[in-house]
Amino acid sequence: MNSAISIENIKKTLGNREVLKGISFTVEKKDIFGYLGPNGAGKTTTIRILLGLLQADSGKLNILGQDINLSETRMKIGFVLDKDGLYDSMTAEENLKFYSRIYRLSEASVKFDKLLRMVNLDDRAKDKVSTYSRGMRQRLTLARAMVHDPEVLVMDEPTAGVDPSGQIEIRQIMLDVAHRENKTIFLSSHNLDEVQRICNRIALIDRGEIKLYGNLESLRQKMGRGGVVIKTTKIIPESLLAELKKLTYLGLKERKEKSLIFSPRKGTGVSDIISFLASRDIKIEEAVKREASLEEMYAAILKEAEPS
Amino acid sequence: MKNIRLLIIASIGNNLRLKTVGIVFIIVTLVIAALLVILFCILLIEPAVSTASPDRADLELYLGLIMYSTCFLTLGVNLNSYGFQSMTREKTRGNIESLLATPIKIKDIWIAKGLAIFIPGLVIGEIFTLITLIAVNYIYFIPGTGFIINPWIVVNSFIAAPLVYLCLGLLVYLIGLTGKPATGNIIAQIFLPVMINIVIQLILHTNILTSTSWSFATANIGLALVIIIITFFLQPRLTKEKIVLSC
Numbered sequence: 001m002n003s004a005i006s007i008e009n010i011k012k013t014l015g016n017r018e019v020l021k022g023i024s025f026t027v028e029k030k031d032i033f034g035y036l037g038p039n040g041a042g043k044t045t046t047i048r049i050l051l052g053l054l055q056a057d058s059g060k061l062n063i064l065g066q067d068i069n070l071s072e073t074r075m076k077i078g079f080v081l082d083k084d085g086l087y088d089s090m091t092a093e094e095n096l097k098f099y100s101r102i103y104r105l106s107e108a109s110v111k112f113d114k115l116l117r118m119v120n121l122d123d124r125a126k127d128k129v130s131t132y133s134r135g136m137r138q139r140l141t142l143a144r145a146m147v148h149d150p151e152v153l154v155m156d157e158p159t160a161g162v163d164p165s166g167q168i169e170i171r172q173i174m175l176d177v178a179h180r181e182n183k184t185i186f187l188s189s190h191n192l193d194e195v196q197r198i199c200n201r202i203a204l205i206d207r208g209e210i211k212l213y214g215n216l217e218s219l220r221q222k223m224g225r226g227g228v229v230i231k232t233t234k235i236i237p238e239s240l241l242a243e244l245k246k247l248t249y250l251g252l253k254e255r256k257e258k259s260l261i262f263s264p265r266k267g268t269g270v271s272d273i274i275s276f277l278a279s280r281d282i283k284i285e286e287a288v289k290r291e292a293s294l295e296e297m298y299a300a301i302l303k304e305a306e307p308s
Numbered sequence: 309m310k311n312i313r314l315l316i317i318a319s320i321g322n323n324l325r326l327k328t329v330g331i332v333f334i335i336v337t338l339v340i341a342a343l344l345v346i347l348f349c350i351l352l353i354e355p356a357v358s359t360a361s362p363d364r365a366d367l368e369l370y371l372g373l374i375m376y377s378t379c380f381l382t383l384g385v386n387l388n389s390y391g392f393q394s395m396t397r398e399k400t401r402g403n404i405e406s407l408l409a410t411p412i413k414i415k416d417i418w419i420a421k422g423l424a425i426f427i428p429g430l431v432i433g434e435i436f437t438l439i440t441l442i443a444v445n446y447i448y449f450i451p452g453t454g455f456i457i458n459p460w461i462v463v464n465s466f467i468a469a470p471l472v473y474l475c476l477g478l479l480v481y482l483i484g485l486t487g488k489p490a491t492g493n494i495i496a497q498i499f500l501p502v503m504i505n506i507v508i509q510l511i512l513h514t515n516i517l518t519s520t521s522w523s524f525a526t527a528n529i530g531l532a533l534v535i536i537i538i539t540f541f542l543q544p545r546l547t548k549e550k551i552v553l554s555c
Contacts, residue, residue, distance in 0.1 A: 048552060052409070052548065053408055053549070054548070081402055081406060083400075083401055083402025083405065084402060084406075085401060085403045085404075085405060085407075086401075087322050089326060090322065102311070102314070102410050102411075104310075104411075178499060252497070
């Protein structure tokens with residue numbers, strides 16, 4: 001059993017709205033799994049189902065091969081929800097101690113100092129949480145999620161509302177947790193840059209359906225939405241530009257001063273573009289193959305999904 | 309049980325640390341309770357004491373009414389203000405949702421949180437009631453009559469009234485937890501004046517349900533039972549899904 005989370009054909013209707021329309025995916029152990037989607041796509045509902053806060057109408061859900069409703073399974077999951085749920089009147093250390101007791105751990109068995117150091121809050125351990133910034137609260141929530149040393153961490157937009165430096169700090173902590181502590185991370189986010197930086201596998205959900213799912217690198221190749229950027233020594237004349245546009249197989253997308261951006265069709269290589277330009281006496285300074293960014297893939301999929 | 313105890317201690321500690329709320333609650337309750345006691349003393353005790361030969365039974369009846377009302381009012385104000393505030397805060401800030409994602413049982417959360425909002429009111433209510441007992445006896449001390457007290461006054465004020473509010477607190481917390489906290493609060497707000505009015509009418513205008521009788525204690529226990537039965541029938545609503553979707 002290598003999968004940490006296995007979801008199979010999960011459906012959920014809330015009120016009259018079918019929020020999840022039979023979603024399926026698997027998160028392998030030690031994955032940092034990015035769960036992307038626009039607002040209202042069903043991300044939070046999925047997380048709530050994963051944590052046993054909502055019951056799926058149909059489908060199968062397994063966490064580490066077990067039912068989520070077992071208290072034994074809950075002991076193996078840490079969570080960061082959209083609302084932090086911290087006790088403002090308690091200090092950081094008291095919040096962690098409170099949750100350690102909830103998980104029935106003896107205080108001696110939990111290394112609170114280590115946890116607070118891990119999230120860079122060791123110097124503020126005795127301060128009340130009400131005095132913390134949003135970023136500090138999120139870091140403390142991360143420490144709280146780790147208090148019982150879970151195998152899987154489920155996080156709902158942990159960097160939302162945090163300033164850029166705070167986001168970098170939280171991302172670094174997540175990476176440390178995943179790599180040093182060998183945890184599986186399920187990260188729901190709409191921060192594409194964040195997902196691109198730290199996740200190895202992703203699923204994209206839109207209107208309750210999984211639109212894209214798999215390894216980020218292979219998805220890029222599969223989607224084939226990369227392109228070729230060709231820098232020329234002089235600005236391309238308009239007449240040639242019109243000619244290039246007519247050759248749809250070359251897939252000219254954009255011109256920026258001396259640069260041309262192509263998204264060639266399958267079967268058309270960089271060499272075809274270069275030879276065409278050379279035949280028109282255009283000198284090429286540089287030709288770079290560019291991979292599709294997650295943002296481009298995301299935008300393309302959401303555009304495809306738009307009702308015509 | 310261990311989890312319930314842990315949650316009660318944490319919740320009470322957390323509520324008490326919100327000093328402003330605590331101080332405002334105590335001051336408001338003290339003012340309302342003092343006004344009520346003064347009003348009852350002027351309307352009931354003063355005329356009874358002013359007679360040539362004060363009747364001890366009458367004085368006990370009036371004192372019982374004052375003590376019961378003081379305790380009932382304090383518990384009511386606590387549930388309406390402190391309890392409601394605590395419930396709303398914990399739901400909106402995600403404390404409840406976070407607890408639901410842990411191995412802790414949903415019923416443990418409900419009972420613990422219900423008790424956590426009841427206990428501070430109980431402590432303050434009992435203290436105010438005790439102060440009322442001593443103050444009224446001190447102010448209206450009649451050498452021939454002595455210290456006015458009756459076992460049923462103690463039972464009704466210190467046990468029966470809190471029992472009703474304990475059951476009501478659990479019901480209100482159940483409703484607030486699975487729906488909007490304001491719905492629970494409305495029930496508590498309607499309950500307080502209606503009950504005080506009924507109690508005054510019963511005590512002053514009937515000879516059976518008096519504040520110095522066992523029948524009044526039985527009526528309170530009966531009311532508590534009715535609330536428990538309603539709570540029992542509403543218990544199936546207590547699901548994680550209902551709570552989470554109402555947060």
